[in-house]
Amino acid sequence: MRITIISAIAGLLLLINPIAGLTEERAQPQDDWRESYAYNLGVAAMHYSYPYLRMAQVRWNWTMAESPHPEVQPNDALNQFWHASRLTDADWVEGGAPNNDTLYSIAMLKVVDEPFILSVPEMDRYYTFQLAGMDSDNFGYVSELTHGRKGGHYALLPPGWKGELPDGVEPVAEVPSPWILIAGRTYTAGPQDLAAVRSLQRQYRVAPLSQWGNAEVRSPEAEVFEPFDPAVDKLAVWKTINRMLSENPPLGDEKALMQFFKEINIGPGLDVEALDEASQRGLARAAKEGLAQIKQLHMAGAGELVKRNGWVYSTALGSAGAQGDFMTRTLHQSYAGIVANDPEEAIYYGGYHGSDGKPLNGSKRYRMRFPAGSEPDVDAFWSITLYDDKANMVQNEIGRYSIGDRSRGLVRDAQGGLTIAIQADAPVDEQVNWLPAPKGPFWLVLRTYQPGPSVLNEEWSPPAVTPGK
Template sequence: MIRAILGIIALSLAQVLPSTVPVAAQGTGATGDWREQYAYALGMQAYIYGFPYVYMSEVRWGQVAQKVDPELLPHAAVNHFWHSKMMGGPESQAGGSPNNDTLYSIAWLDLSKEPLILSVPDVGDRYYTIEIASFDSDNFAYVGMRTTGTKAGNYAIVAPSWNGNLPDDVEQLTPSRTPSAFILGRTLLRGPDDLPAIRTVMAQYKLTPLSLWGKPDAQILESYDVLKPFDRKTDPLADWKTMNATMAENQPPSRHEVLLKQFARHCHENTGALS
């Protein structure tokens, strides 16, 4: 994975910043102009900083907007769960490698309008963990055996700017750093004979908009409308444009302002991106 990421970074910068590659980096042995070295190093830092936004955008697009077989690959509307149903095997297409003791639950969240309430059942002695990450890929909350226990519960996932009241039977989690977020749930599978039981458990993982809480018959709208990443095969600035668009939806924290201004000045002068 690291090698792949570094390869993407190198390819992007080779296309976007050809005039800023340090002479020393070209194998001449010369020191080169410090301004070229500075520009290249800053471009690398900017791309590495923004890469999670590009990666998350691509994965979200593939799992929400792309038409795939949900029996084999993750696919669900925004604010809805997808659950794997089968043990991993040679035919598995999702993830890095087959996993025979875990079934996965995935959801892409839009918290911009209101909080979502995550409901989980009493799982008994079954191990499970639901990891929740902001759009910069940082995990900000967990629900599961080690953090909240195994009893049934309801947990509010809120945007960074949300400030309101929750029902008495709902516990607020640490706020997401971004309005868009991602859930990756893992539930212990004890073998093929355990599949019916684990499916029953996972079917009880629910996401409910706060405005529909307490309305069990309400229909939750299905939306597959998410930002489409720019195509790096046809546009050498694609990743930078995807960063810009995604960061407009999911503002980086204010404490990064100085760093981002530094990136923006450099990238605007050299590529027109991150301006």
């Protein structure tokens, strides 16, 4: 691994609490060391285990809860596909910075006793089915890049499965956890293209092996627990995390972390209520403050990120945990995106600061200019999407949430350059393209789908986001 388990945790502890242990200014009652120890170790545990908490919430919302906008926000996706029927917009309130370029197809699968088979028709466009475990790391793909446009049938196998697959079914990977997420994306050129994409979606299938080929597939039942409620239980977050870790225990070197966090009863099969009262107080604080830190650190663009012209990115995204980069996994893979594509599929650039070094805020007006010939080098397409500090899109008067090479009516200047005006009010300049911003904090994601050599080789950089005078 690029970063060892112990050094990763040591780094988290140093970043979050530079002076760990008994650092409270107040006097220390006899048992307060237990509270301080549980707090400090608990904050590190939160930064490691956050993806499991996030996936528990997402799984419940997408399979059991009622969606207020089922046309854009997943529901009833347990062991079967849910399909978006229009491009994601501000009606999505799940966070996770969804794109505004593709129609999503989502399935939460429990793969234990037999394989599930994903069927894709012959395609006429960009598509990708991202396969992720409950730690938010990817373990495989079925996509235009990996399998072309010919269509086919692809098996997701339980660990150690030794059975036979039907003719014409190609094994893709063994699942890393009993529960997995399929995040499908199908390129959509705009409202005029929706009917064609919906036709493709109707041909996507996911079925257990025992039902594969049936005209009607009955979605297998599976227990999905509702995350514990922090409003009524101070240890709710940790109970949710422990249950998810029990269902989907970490593998490989990460088992060592479970031994580390076992001291505060965080891990598979452990009970935080069995701790003493002082340790429980420490964990309750760690949950609240650790979650606040994750949001703050994300908006600050923290972590082991490459910084270019005020933008940040990481080629660890998609499998940051497998590379030992748990900070990136939590902040920029799980919190920011729920999951993130592997670099070969898409590289994401996060814009958190203007060229003045200050956080982006709609109280200012910004410009971002691509000189002629300097737009991202991609084999598919690119876009820039704006989000609020909850990683949701922002309602605006023109219903525009992104700008990219698929945007209709782009305006270019006399030199062929493309200027994007990022501001809360409509720009007066007619030679710019307006990306509406909220009045307060916001951030940007520049997505490069199927990035070309200059992007993959880190030779290309986005232009700076420059505040106006």
